[in-house]
Amino acid sequence: MTTRRSAPAHREDSTPVTDQRVLNGRYELGELLGRGGMADVHRGTDTLLGRTVAVKLLRADLARDPQFQARFKREAHAVASLNHPSIVAIYDTGEYTVDGGHGETVRVPYIVMEYVSGRTLRELIRGKELDIEQAVELCLGVLSALEYSHKAGIVHRDIKPGNVMVGEDNTVKVMDFGIARAIADSAATMTQTQAVVGTAQYLSPEQARGETVDARSDLYSAACLLFEMLTSRPPFTGDSPVSLAYQHVRETPAAPSTFNPEVSEALDSVLAKGLQKERADRFQDAAAFRRALRAARNGIAVPAIAAYEAGPDDVGQEPAEDAAPETLVGFTGIGFLDGQPPAGGRGEEPLPANYTEDADDEAMPLGFPRERERTRRQKSRRRAWTAVVILFTVLVLAGVGLGLYYFMNQRPEEPVKIPIPSVANMSEAAATRVLYDAKLVPDAPVRVKDDKVPQGTAIGTDPSVGTLVVPGSHVTLKVSDGPSAVTVPKDLAGQTEAAARDMLRNVGLVGGNKNTIANSPTVPAGSVIGTNPAPGAVVAPGSTVELVISSGKVKMPQLIKLPKSEAEKALADLGLTMRIVEQENSVLQPGIVTAQSIPEGALAEQGSAITVTITKAPAPKPTPSETPTPKPSASGGRKG
Incomplete structure (x- = not known):
């Protein structure tokens, strides 16, 4: 299944086809x-x-x-x-x-x-295969499609389970825009034969009355769709499309939790708002409906008067001229246009275009049989009730007059206002809940870069905390999107590689995949010598920082021909010690290095001892001893 689309290209064949396959x-x-x-x-x-x-x-x-x-x-x-x-x-x-x-x-x-490989929502609902979470997720997908089509100026006008496909990967596909209209043309809710378009179980009150439809009409149908996914039944049931349409106009549906105890109060409140008879009382766009559904998943109810708590006479009342049943004339099929015969009175199947409740009275409106002849007792009772109504009306008008007189002589009271609560340093979900609890309406959060507040944490609101507003006012929640710049930590040197990576991750940076290995006389093997960029540098969030890791070795310098003192200092600077071996040398002066155990440029372990050969003066040669000369005797003469 491909997602690429092209504009429809209309083609007309000039001759009849011989193979319509x-x-x-x-x-x-x-x-x-x-x-x-x-x-x-x-x-x-x-x-x-x-x-x-x-x-x-x-x-x-x-x-x-x-x-x-x-x-x-x-x-x-x-x-x-x-x-x-x-x-x-x-x-x-x-x-x-x-x-x-x-x-x-x-x-x-x-x-x-x-081509969508999957099943319709109608099949999933009839098979009772949806749980609460799946129903909410699928409804979010339908609302996403409606949000897009409404922004494009298209009202679907026939949202129902049969027009929503669910793919094998649980993707939602809305189809059948056969009765869709541009919003600018959405006043055409009735055909030339005065047939109301839409499907009975999901018909908005304004569609049933033949009034102008807009995007909010689709949202009412989407609420009916969600109701059926949660309860396996539509909000209204009846024996004919006429009775269903009448219920949409006049009656209040039971709460979904009545039929499915697993439905939360928050979801009840969402559907209560979505199924309001007056469009101004419903969600004003699909985005608001989606926000309320996501909040309901977190247990946050919609701060509105629940339609289920109102009596059938308080909700959805219309002026008599708007609510007249004559606007229900002529339902004619699925979508009330398909022209199929009825099947089981479910409201999704058609009725004849000239259908009436009383076959003998073709002049009467649909669903309202001819008034029968009243008896004398009934007429008397009717006159009594008429007198009561007139008397009651007079009393009401008198009360209204007194109230107006009192009102005109009183100073107008300022509307009660409430302060905007503080939500700083709360999580986004917690801040949203606090605003709802304060009887305010949080709009979509605004993401703001902040170097001090962690990402996902509330910074404040617009209007600001403490501002006095009327209940139900819209408030914009400001949420931190993380810092605009990050400083590379300065204390990475000497840390192990794992510890250094954790420190980088905590400030929103990423350790590089390849480390640079370098020699160090002091930093232990495997520990960090430095970074690139250097510690203290300011970089963008999410930047990669390469680590310079110690090899645990040092590079051997050239010691030969150096005096003993210089050679000893060179080794000490590298953390090495010197082991001295003296060797007589008659050519070089004493104290000169003539050999080293590790050659220049080779690597030596940190702190190791280096054997160095140093010249010393040859030992002096021994002086030869003198032989004494014999002395003559004292007598000086010979005997004899």
């Missing part, structure tokens, strides 16, 4: 996927691109009707302008011709759409 020489029709009152949908193959598609064909018997032709083509034009992952894509449109008999041909339009 291949449309326009390109789209090969396969099995029938579904059949509605207006069109059939086949699995198809785009032989040019080799991809699977869905081909929607207008029924040949309806192709002569200009209204059905216009509705069918309007669907293609509406969706072709939308490019959203939760809306079924339109790839192509065209027409083929069929033999209409008596030598005439009929042009039948078709739409080539994205």
Whole structure:
């Protein structure tokens, strides 16, 4: 299934096709996927691109009707302008011709759409396969599609489980924009035959009354959809589309938790607001509906008067001229246009266009039988009630007059205001809850760079804390998006590699994948010598910092020909010790290095002892001893 889209290209074949299994020489029709009152949908193959598609064909018997032709083509034009992952894509449109008999041909339009492998929400609901979390998640997907289409100026007008596909990966696809209208043209809620469009179980009150529809009408239908996903039943049930439409206009649905105890009070409050009869009391756009649903998942209720707490006479009351049942005339099919016979009174199937509750009274409005002849007792009772009503009306008017007199002579009271609470240093969820509890409406958070407040933590509000506002005012929550700049920690030197990486991560930086190995006389092997950028440098959040790690060794300097004192200092500077071996040398003066145990440039372990050979003066040669000369005797003469 591809997500690429192209604008519909309309094609008209000039001659009747002989093989309607291949449309326009390109789209090969396969099995029938579904059949509605207006069109059939086949699995198809785009032989040019080799991809699977869905081909929607207008029924040949309806192709002569200009209204059905216009509705069918309007669907293609509406969706072709939308490019959203939760809306079924339109790839192509065209027409083929069929033999209409008596030598005439009929042009039948078709739409080539994205093929979605999955099931409709109707199948999942009937199979009771949805839990609370799944229902909320799928509704968020539908609202995402509606938010996009409403911004594009398109009102769907027929949101229901059968028009929402759920893919195998739980992705949502909204389809069937057959009765969609541009918002600028959304006043056309009724056809030329005065048939209300929409599906009975999901019909907004304004659609049932034949009034102008807008984006909020889709949101009412989405609330009905969520109600059914949570409870496995629509908010209203009845024996006919007329009774269902009447309930949407006049009656208040029971809370979803009545049918499913697992539904939370927060979700009850969301649906209470979503199913309000007056559009001004509902969510004003799909984004607000989505925010309320996400808050309800965290247990945060919508701060509004629950429709379930109001009596049936307090909620959704309309002026008599707006609520007149005559606006319910002429429901005619699925979406009240498909022209199919009724099945089981579920409201999703059609009724004849001239259907009335009383077959003998064609002049009466739909669903309101002819008034029967009253007896004398009934007439007397009616006159008594009329007198009571008149008397009550007089008393009420008198009370209103006194109230107005009192009001005109009183100074107008200032509306009660409340201070905006402090939410600084709270989590985003906690700050949102505090604002709701204070009877305020938090708007979408604004992300602000802050060097001191951790990311995801509330900074404050707009208006600021302490400002006095009326309950229900909108407040913008300011949430930290983290610092705009980060300083590389200065105390990384001497830390182990693991500890240094943790310190970088804590300030929003990332340790490099490859370390630089360097020699150091003092930093132990495996510990950090320095960084690149250097410690104390200011960098952007998320920057990579390369670590310089000690090898635990030092590079041996050249000691030969140095005096003993200089050689000893050079080794000490590197943390090495010197082991001296003296050797007599008659050529060099004493105290000169003539050899070293580790050659210049080689690596030596930190703190190791280096054997150094140093010259010393040769020992002096011994002086030869003198032999004494014999002395003559004292007599000096010879005997004899």
